[in-house]
Each structure stands twice: as C-alpha cells, then as structure tokens.
Amino acid sequence: MARWTVDEPATLDFDGVVAFKATLIAGSVSVLASDERPSIMVGDVEGPPLVIGHEAGMLTITHERLLEGVLSWLRTHKARAAITVTVPRDCPLTLNLVSADAVITGMTARTSIRSGSGDVTLDGVTGDVDANTVSGAIEGQGLDGRVAFTSVSGDLALAGGDIDTLTARTVSGRIAADIDLAGSGRIEVNTVSGEVALRIPESAGVRVSLQSAAGRIETSFPELDRAERAVSRGVSGRLGDGSGRLSVNTVSGGVALLGRAGDGDADVSTPEMEK
Incomplete structure (x- = not known):
C-alpha cells in the first residue's frame, strides 16, 4: 500500500483509482469528475497531518489521529484541511464529514455522504445519492x-434533474424540490415539523397522497381531492396516467405541491404558507 503523510500544501497524482473515501473533521473537500489523471491537491492543513492511502485502486484520506481511535480525535483541538480531488466520473464516493463542507461535481457512480453539521453541494451528479x-x-x-436523504434538522433542496426515486426523512429539516419524475418515479417524504415544498411538471403522471396532522396543505392542482378530518387533513388523487407515486406525511409541517408549466428554470423557494 502506498501511503503519504501530508502536513502542508501538496499535490499528488495516482494511477488506477476505482473508489474514493474521505474522512474529514473540518475544512472542505471538493470532488470533481475528470478524464485526466486522478489527483489530490491539499491547500491547507491545521492540526494533525492528513494520511493519504492508495491500495488496489482505493484512494483514501483521513486525519492521522483518527487512525489511533476516537479518543485521540477528541483530544485534538484543531483538525482542518482544504482538499480538492479529481477522480474518474464513474468512481464511487464515500464522504464522512463532521463539520467539513463538500462540493461534488459531475459524478455518475454512487455517492454516500455522512455529515454532522457540514453542508454539501451536488452539481450534475447522475449516480445514486445516499445522504x-x-x-x-x-x-x-x-x-x-435515486436520492435518499435522512436528517435531524438539516435541509434538502433540489433543483432540476430527472429523479427515479426521492426518499426524504427528517425531524425539523425543510424539504424543497423542483424536479422531474422519470417514468414511474416515486417521491416519498416524511417529516415531524419540517415544511415540504414540491414542484413537478403540470403534465406529470402520478398518484398523490399528502397527509398532515396539524400543518396546512396547499396545492395548485384542482383535480386533487381534499379531506378535512378532526385529527388530520389530506389531499389525494391521480394526475395524468398515475404511473408515478408522490406521498408526503408530516405531523405539524406545512405542505405545498405546485405545478410547473413548460421547461422553465427550477426554483426551490418555499411559498408562504398560513398556519
């Protein structure tokens, strides 16, 4: 196994990268799809050095003290790095982030993200995403x-794209998506108090079920049926051929389902909802 310890700005090149995994406490990591030779550019390192490994096509980055265990990490006052990585677009990614931010561009393989408080931006990623x-x-x-999202209070915002499946589960995070559904695609959202704003093409074929115990439900599709009960409210029905599925369940969060005419720019802003 080739291994490097990096404690200052540096650039490394690699052959035969088939998967990439990074564990980063603070700072930032950018992963860019490229047809050029895979590389890692380290712009800044604070605290423990980075350990970079390359074995059997697996490229890895972590902080040195993380290799000694969690207790060693807890004794570390600073552990920050700024990293830019270029890998083949079909390279699977695994990112484990504490408070570090990430940008991922142009990847076509599976992307797996585990984050504490770090924010993640995905641009033109066409492989499955698990966050x-x-x-x-x-x-x-x-x-x-396919996009799968789970959080406590983190938000999810999606604009554009042709999604096969979107599953989102959060306690208080906000879910906003302006997307197209591929064929018999599926959207499934569950929140406790988080607001949900979805916009789909007016021509979409989908069976709709929107349920909330205390939150307000709004929709721009008049063909959907509305039901008001003592302990809950709901909107349901079929749009177009009903080949897809769209369901939202929330306890107290507001829900908005809007239609988009034509191929205008996506916008994931949440409409004002009465309480």
Missing part, C-alpha cells in the same frame, strides 16, 4: 437517478 446528516444541508442541481 445522512444531523444538521448539515444538502443542495443539489441537475441530479438524476
């Missing part, structure tokens, strides 16, 4: 494929 955060936000533009 779990505590309070970190995920923003995506031009995503395709």
Whole structure:
C-alpha cells in the first residue's frame, strides 16, 4: 500500500483509482469528475497531518489521529484541511464529514455522504445519492437517478434533474424540490415539523397522497381531492396516467405541491404558507 503523510500544501497524482473515501473533521473537500489523471491537491492543513492511502485502486484520506481511535480525535483541538480531488466520473464516493463542507461535481457512480453539521453541494451528479446528516444541508442541481436523504434538522433542496426515486426523512429539516419524475418515479417524504415544498411538471403522471396532522396543505392542482378530518387533513388523487407515486406525511409541517408549466428554470423557494 502506498501511503503519504501530508502536513502542508501538496499535490499528488495516482494511477488506477476505482473508489474514493474521505474522512474529514473540518475544512472542505471538493470532488470533481475528470478524464485526466486522478489527483489530490491539499491547500491547507491545521492540526494533525492528513494520511493519504492508495491500495488496489482505493484512494483514501483521513486525519492521522483518527487512525489511533476516537479518543485521540477528541483530544485534538484543531483538525482542518482544504482538499480538492479529481477522480474518474464513474468512481464511487464515500464522504464522512463532521463539520467539513463538500462540493461534488459531475459524478455518475454512487455517492454516500455522512455529515454532522457540514453542508454539501451536488452539481450534475447522475449516480445514486445516499445522504445522512444531523444538521448539515444538502443542495443539489441537475441530479438524476435515486436520492435518499435522512436528517435531524438539516435541509434538502433540489433543483432540476430527472429523479427515479426521492426518499426524504427528517425531524425539523425543510424539504424543497423542483424536479422531474422519470417514468414511474416515486417521491416519498416524511417529516415531524419540517415544511415540504414540491414542484413537478403540470403534465406529470402520478398518484398523490399528502397527509398532515396539524400543518396546512396547499396545492395548485384542482383535480386533487381534499379531506378535512378532526385529527388530520389530506389531499389525494391521480394526475395524468398515475404511473408515478408522490406521498408526503408530516405531523405539524406545512405542505405545498405546485405545478410547473413548460421547461422553465427550477426554483426551490418555499411559498408562504398560513398556519
């Protein structure tokens, strides 16, 4: 196994990268799809050095003291780095972030993200995305494929893209998505108090179920049926051929489902909702 310890700005090149994994406490990591030779550019390091490994095509980055265990990390006052990585676009990614931010561009393979409070931006990522955060936000533009998001209070914002499946679960985080559904695609959102704002094409074919115990539900689709009960309210029905599925369940969060005419620019702003 080739291994480097880096404690100052440096650039490394590699052959045969088939997967990439980074564990970063603070700072930033940018992962860019490239047809050029894979590389890592370290711009800044504070605290423990970075340890970079390359074995059997697996490229890894972590802080040195993390290799000694969690207790060693807890004794570290500073552990920060700024990293830019270029890898083949079909390279699977795994990012474990504490408070570090990340930008991922142009990847076509699976991307797995675990974040505490770091924010993540995804641009033109067409592989499956699996993101779990505590309070970190995920923003995506031009995503395709499957997106799975789980958080406590982190927000999810998606604009553009042709999504096969979107599943989002959060306690108080806000979910906002302006997307197209691929064929018989599926959107499933569950929150406790987080607001949900979805916009889909007016021509979409989808079966809709919107349920909230205490939150207000708004929709721009008049063909959907509204039901008001003593302990809950709901909106349901079929749009177009009903080949897709769209469901939202929330306890006290507001829900908005809007239609988009034509191919205008996506916008994930949340409409004002009465309480």
